[in-house]
Amino acid sequence: MVLYPENMITTPEGTPVRQVRPKTEGWSQKKDAEGRPLLQFASPKRGKPPLHLADLTPDERIAKVKELGLPGFRANQLEKHYFTHYTHDPAAMTDLPAESREEFVHGMLPPLLTEVRRLETDRGDTIKFLWKLHDGALVESVLMRYPGRITLCVSSQAGCGMNCPFCATGQAGLTRNMSAGEIIEQIVRANRLIADGGLGGKKRDDHSADRVSNIVFMGMGEPLANYARVMQAVRVMVDKDHGLGMSARGITVSTVGLVPAIKKLADENIPVTFALSLHAPDDHLRNELIPVNSRWKVDEALDAAREYFDKTGRRVSIEYALIKDMNDHGWRADLLADKLNERGRGWVHVNPIPLNPTPGSIWTASEVSVQNEFVRRLNDAGIPTTLRDTRGKEIDGACGQLVATEADIADAAVTPAEL
Structure with missing residues (x-):
């Protein structure tokens, strides 16, 4: 297969198709001495948050x-x-x-988060919070009411060290890991707001509890790069006697593919939902789209995901952002289906996500017809596939949009610390 001659590729069937090559826009990707995208696994040394x-x-x-x-x-x-x-x-x-x-x-219970700003959309059913941490670092979380459930997208790191070119969060690199207390405080503060009536109104036939029922570790950061603190937070979430008493099945931990940590997670005996952010089934494209693929290839990540299913019995979710003319080709849907089916049936579900478009950018959502064809091919191959509806696009609160802007930093500078 010949890749990327003048933005065209030849598919396995010999058909030429357009191929947009990943590149950063408006920022410079950090590189190591060999010119490869820099990966930050260790948290930079900063003052630790107060013990909570x-x-x-x-x-x-x-x-x-x-x-x-x-x-x-x-x-x-x-x-x-x-x-x-x-x-x-x-x-x-x-x-x-x-x-x-x-x-x-x-x-x-020392103060950990200071609310800098709160933005609402979807008639009050989606709220994005901007929080300032004790050392001035900024993080965001997004609260969403759906029929029958309330989901909170939490951050686990200030910034992110995975350096993916299409994700706004990674542009500034990793500021630091968040503590378990800082992760849990996002949930407690959200629950307080819900209890005070601050998250839209339930439909008449919605009998769900008025508190966060679902957690997705899909905010700022790579959760498995902050493994110990994320797992302490998860233990507090599920502890019915000394914690929040949430269901582990309502907690989703995502990763771009840190294989050793995926295997470790499988041995925790906490049946959370595991999500692998794949975004490309072929190493050539994923090496550029997800820089950590230079450490652990597509097949290694999928093997670890299958191992998670084997050990926990919990079906794995494959996250796949559909980007126009970049990773949305029909042959890539077929390749993804082949790779998943090679590892058995019934162990995985695919969640394609239309990328949130930016005017004039190469990073834009696939055409609706292309999205539908991608989903059809996977379903026809026996892979359960559901196109995911994203919330919060109007307030830059959707997947890949969480980032501390210059305006955020300016607002945070004049926000007094909590007493």
Whole structure:
């Protein structure tokens, strides 16, 4: 197969088709000494966030409470206030001793996120938050009400080190990993807003609970590059006695393909939904689209995904952003189906996502007819495939759009820290 002569390729059947080559627009991709896209796996050294209740195991919380001079059972009371009533306000915790209450609460629940801005769309059913962390780093999360469920797209890193050219988040590189407490605080703050009636209104026949029911780790960052803190956050999410008591099946952890971490996740015995952001079934294109493919190839990532299914019994989701004339060719749908079917049936579901278009950019969504043909070929090959509807495009809150802009930085500079 001849690739990229004057933006054309020859398909396996010998048909010439247009091939747009990935490139960055409006920014310079960071490169290493050999000219390859730079990958950042380690978090840059910065001041650590204050230690928070959610960073600790239940036993560690009791020890910390005793260290602050109170009996261990106070940890359970504090957990109830934070994880059930979604508050860190000492004045609301009247069951705690008044003389030491404020110092105790601030010692266990230090402020982690300052809200800089809130944008709404979809008649109030989608809200994007811009948060400032203790060190000035900026992250975003997106809250979405659907019939029967409420989903929060959370960030796990400030920035991202995976350097994918079509994702706005990766343009500035990795600022730092987020703590488990900072991840959980996004959920607690969202639950507080929902409890106060701040997320649209339910339809009359919607009997879902008024709290976040689904989490997708698809905000800023590569979750599996911040493995330990993400997993601590997940444990807090699913803990019914000392955490948020969420269903693991409602939590989706995504990755661009960090194979060793995928295998580690499969051994956690927590049945979260696993999503692989693939975006191309052939190494030649994926090497440029997803730079981490230079470390772990398509087949290695798919083998690890199949292993996740084998160990957990949880069907894997393949995320695939459809980009016009770049990765949306029919032969790529066929190749993707072949690779998935080679690994068996019934273990995977494909989620094509129309890329959010930018006027005049090479990065734009596929034509509707092309999207439909891509989906048809996969379904006809026996691969369950559903075109995903994206929310929040009007407020730059959809997949791949989360990024701290110059306007965000300016607003954050005049936003006072929480007391």
